[in-house]
Amino acid sequence: xxxxxxxxxxxxxxxxxxxxxxxxxxxxxxxxxxxxxxxxxxxxxxxxxxxxxxxxxxxxxxxxxxxxxxxxxxxxxxxxxxxxxxxxxxxxxxxxxxxxxxxxxxxxxxxxxxxxxxxxxxxxxxxxxxxxxxxxxxxxxxxxxxxxxxxxxxxxxxxxxxxxxxxxxxxxxxxxxxxxxxxxxxxxxxxxxxxxxxxxxxxxxxxxxxxxxxxxxxxxxxxxxxxxxxxxxxxxxxxxxxxxxxxxxxxxxxxxxxxxxxxxxxxxxxxxxxxxxxxxxxxxxxxxxxxxxxxxxxxxxxxxxxxxxxxxxxxxxxxxxxxxxxxxxxxxxxxxxxxxxxxxxxxxxxxxxxxxxxxxxxxxxxxxxxxxxxxxxxxxxxxxxxxxxxxxxxxxxxxxxxxxxxxxxxxxxxxxxxxxxxxxxxxxxxxxxxxxxxxxxxxx
Ligand SMILES: [Zn+2]
Numbered sequence: 001x002x003x004x005x006x007x008x009x010x011x012x013x014x015x016x017x018x019x020x021x022x023x024x025x026x027x028x029x030x031x032x033x034x035x036x037x038x039x040x041x042x043x044x045x046x047x048x049x050x051x052x053x054x055x056x057x058x059x060x061x062x063x064x065x066x067x068x069x070x071x072x073x074x075x076x077x078x079x080x081x082x083x084x085x086x087x088x089x090x091x092x093x094x095x096x097x098x099x100x101x102x103x104x105x106x107x108x109x110x111x112x113x114x115x116x117x118x119x120x121x122x123x124x125x126x127x128x129x130x131x132x133x134x135x136x137x138x139x140x141x142x143x144x145x146x147x148x149x150x151x152x153x154x155x156x157x158x159x160x161x162x163x164x165x166x167x168x169x170x171x172x173x174x175x176x177x178x179x180x181x182x183x184x185x186x187x188x189x190x191x192x193x194x195x196x197x198x199x200x201x202x203x204x205x206x207x208x209x210x211x212x213x214x215x216x217x218x219x220x221x222x223x224x225x226x227x228x229x230x231x232x233x234x235x236x237x238x239x240x241x242x243x244x245x246x247x248x249x250x251x252x253x254x255x256x257x258x259x260x261x262x263x264x265x266x267x268x269x270x271x272x273x274x275x276x277x278x279x280x281x282x283x284x285x286x287x288x289x290x291x292x293x294x295x296x297x298x299x300x301x302x303x304x305x306x307x308x309x310x311x312x313x314x315x316x317x318x319x320x321x322x323x324x325x326x327x328x329x330x331x332x333x334x335x336x337x338x339x340x341x342x343x344x345x346x347x348x349x350x351x352x353x354x355x356x357x358x359x360x361x362x363x364x365x366x367x368x369x370x371x372x373x374x375x376x377x378x379x380x381x382x383x384x385x386x387x388x389x390x391x392x393x394x395x396x397x398x399x400x401x402x403x404x405x406x407x408x409x410x411x412x413x414x415x416x417x418x419x420x421x422x423x424x425x426x427x428x429x430x431x432x433x434x435x436x437x438x439x440x441x442x443x444x
Pocket of ligand 1: 274275276277278280334335336337338
């Protein structure tokens with residue numbers, strides 16, 4: 001809708017009405033009695049390991065049985081999940097129709113993965129899947145202490161303000177949801193105070209944001225040595241990776257807890273952080289296997305997330321390799337008391353890496369900007385000769401030549417001193433069409 005001509009050419013007031021009506025219809029379709037009931041059932045799993053285990057094994061069994069019965073790709077496999085092969089995006093893409101169930105009743109909703117690695121994958125869902133997904137989102141909101149009518153800010157990838165519009169306001173309102181929606185595409189330094197004021201003036205109680213967007217605002221607050229002026233219950237982040245350092249920064253500057261959610265459109269895994277900062281694997285959302293993927297520089301165990309979705313009978317994916325890595329935790333229980341297994345952190349996309357001077361792949365780029373003052377957003381672009389342009393959005397008052405040298409030195413320390421590094425200031429980092437920021441781009 002946001003890219004339609006009618007929306008783009010309407011005055012702000014009409015855009016608010018259009019956006020609110022769309023939200024109202026979506027809300028009515030998703031948040032029905034069934035969703036409410038399921039949300040309650042899911043919340044009941046939080047502290048009850050027996051109930052969780054039963055739900056888990058019952059659902060997995062059902063998924064495998066139905067897949068064998070209905071899905072061409074899975075007809076030759078037995079009951080035990082270990083007999084099923086690992087699959088990945090490329091495999092699904094080349095066998096698209098073989099994963100589709102013939103039992104198509106009701107509305108079919110198509111969505112697509114963002115395609116940060118490889119070709120995007122188009123996945124159909126039925127209404128049941130959408131409602132179930134909503135129930136899991138509701139539980140996350142419950143964890144974050146957000147209640148039904150709380151005023152929320154939405155700072156994610158929706159193109160609510162056309163890209164070519166250079167003058168504010170860069171936000172719109174959804175009346176029935178008590179929500180202010182802010183554009184992730186206009187976060188230039190000169191606009192940032194306006195964003196903060198808009199949320200404060202609206203009296204926002206919780207924020208749902210892309211990490212790259214909320215981190216930009218937190219860094220702006222930090223470089224001005226100030227804090228968010230409103231009172232927030234919590235912030236929920238999702239859809240991009242969020243480093244521990246950035247999470248702590250947002251919590252400090254916005255004076256509330258960040259609940260970070262990892263999920264993907266394939267719906268094969270969901271991992272959520274709680275109020276104690278531990279990441280819990282939602283074992284009632286999907287069946288997750290963590291397969292060994294080597295060790296970190298510090299000798300910690302790394303694993304790849306491999307998942308089997310529970311909530312898409314129209315397009316079941318079994319033992320799907322996500323290409324996303326986590327670090328394992330030694331902890332077996334969390335002070336929050338919830339019974340879901342714990343991991344230490346999500347390392348994010350394997351695709352987000354640069355190549356060092358010896359040809360080694362450097363995955364963790366979050367540490368490079370550490371300690372550099374005045375940086376609002378960063379992106380690394382590596383050319384065919386391995387040289388690197390660091391695109392930066394900066395606070396001009398703080399980011400001086402000393403900071404620039406520090407950033408270049410940090411980069412060289414990670415990648416090798418023979419690699420040519422330059423820093424280029426930009427107004428905004430280019431976002432993908434979903435509004436996300438890629439941490440690293442390799443032009444080879
Ligand atoms: Zn916890």
